[in-house]
Amino acid sequence: MKLAIVGCGVVGSSWALVFARAGHEVTIYDRSPEAAEAAVAFVAAADASYAARCRIAVDLADALAGADYVQESAPERLPIKQALYREMDALLGANTIVGSSTSGFPASSFTTGLANAERYLVAHPINPPHLIPLVELVPAPATASATVTFVHDLMCKLGQSPIQLTREINGFVVNRLQSAVLGEAFRLVEDGICTPGEVDAAMADGLGLRWCFMGPFATIDLNAANGVAQYCENLGPMYYGLAKEQADPREWGPALIAGIEARMRETVPAQALPERRRWRDRFLSRIVEAKRAIGKELGRG
């Protein structure tokens, strides 16, 4: 299959690696030739044979020519996306499908009214997609169901883990779940219950240890003898009580943010942030690898 990358910063480069690693020819385009070169170098750093499958396109038309699928990862600004999709719409082959890496904009906001609107959708990864398999597929009202099915199958073949949202919703699924956690995390710190580091420990030394291999429903399903319905009967009223306490949306004010920033800088000073990001990526890579090996041995179920 012929795959294309349009826009290759951090996210686009990671997608290029996903595509080439799975054995596909990848055409790479960015308005900045240096960015396209950097993307190929990023792929080459993983494996030189992957980079051999990558070709830098001379322009957008060259990138799209003959592509079965295009992953668009342009900068996260709506006017940029709108202009880019108008441009792509005029160049698009009859069977080419385009997924956007956007985390924030519904596809309808930059594809409505375009000739090929039925072949555009959001395919939002969690960064970096070459390490984190989850991809959210979010159709616009104009997106054809065949488009969603095509991208779903492709993502599975690439080794990613796609989920299909039935319709556009603010934050999609991933950022809505993250929003729920961050909302409570900031609330706990603002109310003086515990420190940011203690919230982080509650997750990383607690809840996250199960959530990295089974989600919230699978978790509670095993926490009552007869499964999730019994769990809900036993604990539904308790959670409803907590939900009512948590139903006060709060803006993150300057004092709260400054306090959290100060706490975080005690652990990771500003100058150590780049190294900490490299540490995160190494740790993430190793955890994903370990999880895969364990799943192979014990079954993913």
Place this chain on the structure above:
Amino acid sequence: MKLAIVGCGVVGSSWALVFARAGHEVTIYDRSPEAAEAAVAFVAAADASYAARCRIAVDLADALAGADYVQESAPERLPIKQALYREMDALLGANTIVGSSTSGFPASSFTTGLANAERYLVAHPINPPHLIPLVELVPAPATASATVTFVHDLMCKLGQSPIQLTREINGFVVNRLQSAVLGEAFRLVEDGICTPGEVDAAMADGLGLRWCFMGPFATIDLNAANGVAQYCENLGPMYYGLAKEQADPREWGPALIAGIEARMRETVPAQALPERRRWRDRFLSRIVEAKRAIGKELGRG
């Protein structure tokens, strides 16, 4: 140090293993002698030398005699806790401290007015504590700060990861975070956005892969070039918008629960739940082991 277990179902047995594994003498008491025997057998299954440090107490007084710390894991019913703490209060040595494994009751609800109230607190684990290190320490208003410090130090020495809440709050930290996630998870399914399995994938193949080694604050701190304050400036308004959409606490109604139950049973039939729990514990054990090894190599930071 001399440690005691009072009440040894699944949680108490796991605590016995935590204590014995760390090299301590453990006295085990349960109203049911069979339960106490089963706890010792559970410890022995991990390592016979651990079980050699365990002694079954003949009665509650025997269990408490000379104990530095008692982990109470009696059934999660308030009248049972209240009666038990009255009984322990009359028997307690001058320096013994008692932590309760309760997930649902603040310590004040079963220790207020007792003679030794300053030496009681909640020490809530995530089950099973021999695999999951997080322990929430929640003082009642009457709990002495020296009590919290003692249990914090003890938990660190045992290899657990304690967090100290400043005061009692419904759900403590762990169940409040879980409540936030479950609230949104049920909302997404009820609104027909995606299936329970897709929410689970969003966590287990997505967010959870980072959250198992860095919490929500550490995660966002690395997701803006200059750290968490910049992240909040960039994305605070977006999250506030989502928080307002998520501020509708919902009861989990019978139809919603039945739908989720049916979906979960497609993946794990009712008769397969016990085996699935054993799979979870094996997977959890291996993930925790892998995380520890990776942290040893790369640093926990």
